[in-house]
Amino acid sequence: MLDDTLLDDPAALQRADHDRALLALAGSGARVRTALRLAEAAGVDRLRPDGRPRAVLVAGHGSALTAGEILAVLAGTASLVAPLPPTDVAAVPRVDRATAPPVFTAGLAWQLPGWVGPLDLLVISSADGGERGLIGLAEQAYARGCALVVTAPAGSPLAEAALQVRALPLPYVPSNLPEAETPPGPSAEPDLPAEDPAALWAHLTPLLALAQKLGVTQLPYDALPATADLLDATAVRCRPDAAAYTNPAKSLAARLAGTVPLLWAEGPVAGAAAGRFAAQLADRAGRPALAGPLPQVLTAHRGMFTGQLGAGADPDDFFRDRVDEPDPLHLQVLLLRHVPGGVGGSGGPGDPGEQDGGGPVEVPEDDEGPRGFGASRAHRLAAAHDVRLTEYASTRPDPLHALADLVALTDFAAVYLGLAAVQS
Known part of the structure; x- marks a missing residue:
């Protein structure tokens, strides 16, 4: 289970963060600058x-x-x-x-x-x-x-x-x-x-x-210095004293609590971010997750939607006493995308990803913007089986910056999920 109150208590998060993972992530941008300077000197x-x-x-x-x-x-x-x-x-x-x-x-x-x-x-x-x-x-x-x-x-x-x-x-x-x-x-x-x-x-x-x-x-020649700036901006948005409703990493951690995440990716950049997130969920939060690219995952993970983790896995036993039973695990699909042209029909300076310092855009479930066939099929599959799907898309044109967007957000989410998880 997840202790929701811990996510909004910076002092409690600091006490729980024994190996200072949040501070380490906050310093990612500084490490990029230092590594770049030392590499040039070498x-x-x-x-x-x-x-x-x-x-x-x-x-x-x-x-x-x-x-x-x-x-x-x-x-x-x-x-x-x-x-x-x-x-x-x-x-x-x-x-x-x-x-x-x-x-x-x-x-x-x-x-x-x-x-x-x-x-x-x-x-x-x-x-x-x-x-x-x-x-x-x-x-x-x-x-x-x-x-x-x-x-x-x-x-x-x-x-x-x-x-x-x-x-x-x-x-x-x-x-x-x-x-x-x-x-x-x-x-x-x-x-x-x-x-x-x-x-x-x-x-x-x-x-x-x-x-x-x-x-x-x-x-681009300035790709790495700009990446350091993006990591700094994500650290500010995902800082421990930012309330959960304004902190995208805390929100994502709360959504993944009590679920078996399916990390689906559209495109190679998002695929690398999904694989990294699966590793971080295992290492930092002790949670299993399955990652893979579209469209392969639609067939590879298809059986899970009708199995015991699906939303409708136990439709006939409505009257069973569940008071003393733990909350059942359900699937949660997290769809990561790199969409240089924007999402929801927007893009460029007016795109939500370019506001307040940028970062991945959480695409609303009812968004009818243009999607590839694989992403559209993923939404239909999840909706048909009442499985929650959360989509994040980076709209940055540079692939390294898009990857930094997605990796930085999901790294913070994995650490928050691990800190707030309470052993039953």
């Missing part, structure tokens, strides 16, 4: 590439892999961009404290595809810099003659290894918040600590700065 601006690499591989885990997926979306079909996830894990001896287990991610292992060679670029990104598997991956790439870029904290083993294999070292910008408090009660898995919710931007910023220089993306 030499990205001075690169003189001879054309684009044949392929760009982005290795890491968690938000680092998400950054690779976002780069693939922004690059489109003009360049081959492939996220490279870990393929195995090995045991790691305890080296820090005798009583603490080793961090699970330190033992992850990566393997380069067989076709990778001197024409390709490998980008390795890590928030910790202690993964032995990433150090081994850098050595593999060096042996094959790949161009190498490593984003890792200064002084970490991975940053030191980058110098040995002649990689371009780019700094990872950590959060400058104090060390998180230990929450009361049962703690999380000690060898799987929760990820910094704003780490995505620390991974993504140097990656996009590099991609711009190499011609992998066609972003």
Whole structure:
């Protein structure tokens, strides 16, 4: 269940936010600016590439892999961009404290595809810099003659290894918040600590700065500074002391409470945001969610509308005593869209997304504006089964800015949902 009163109590939210996730998200814009400045100081601006690499591989885990997926979306079909996830894990001896287990991610292992060679670029990104598997991956790439870029904290083993294999070292910008408090009660898995919710931007910023220089993306020259401004604007709209009825992230969190979210996306930009939201709901709110692109999800999720989670799943047992039963879970469809031309027949300066600093537009259920066939079919399917559908659309023409709109809103919503959830 959700404690609605907590959402409108900034002091209670602060007490519940043991790892300062809200503060971390509020500082996302500052981290983009810092990462961009440090990437330029590290030499990205001075690169003189001879054309684009044949392929760009982005290795890491968690938000680092998400950054690779976002780069693939922004690059489109003009360049081959492939996220490279870990393929195995090995045991790691305890080296820090005798009583603490080793961090699970330190033992992850990566393997380069067989076709990778001197024409390709490998980008390795890590928030910790202690993964032995990433150090081994850098050595593999060096042996094959790949161009190498490593984003890792200064002084970490991975940053030191980058110098040995002649990689371009780019700094990872950590959060400058104090060390998180230990929450009361049962703690999380000690060898799987929760990820910094704003780490995505620390991974993504140097990656996009590099991609711009190499011609992998066609972003405007000021795309990243403007993204930092958009993240700041979202942090203001979604701040803890903003009332729930004016705070879009709190409103979205309240709608998702007690539901099984189906995160549907129209277009590749919205698809990346939906995948990120599903991961954040699991990590920050402990909630399962299913994400996927239109129109595939219409068939993949069709059976859920007539199953036990559908609104009409129990039509015959009207007189059953439900006093001592918990509220049943129901489906909630969240439709994310990138609509550069505007929604509801509007667009440009008069579009709601360009008012009060911009941000995703919540499209009313009765809006009859132009939609693609997939989005129209999604609305009809939800209406036919009495399943609530909430739609958010970003109207910004630049895909990176649209993605920042959607990701920033849903990141805040996932954190608010986790903070306000009360164990029954």
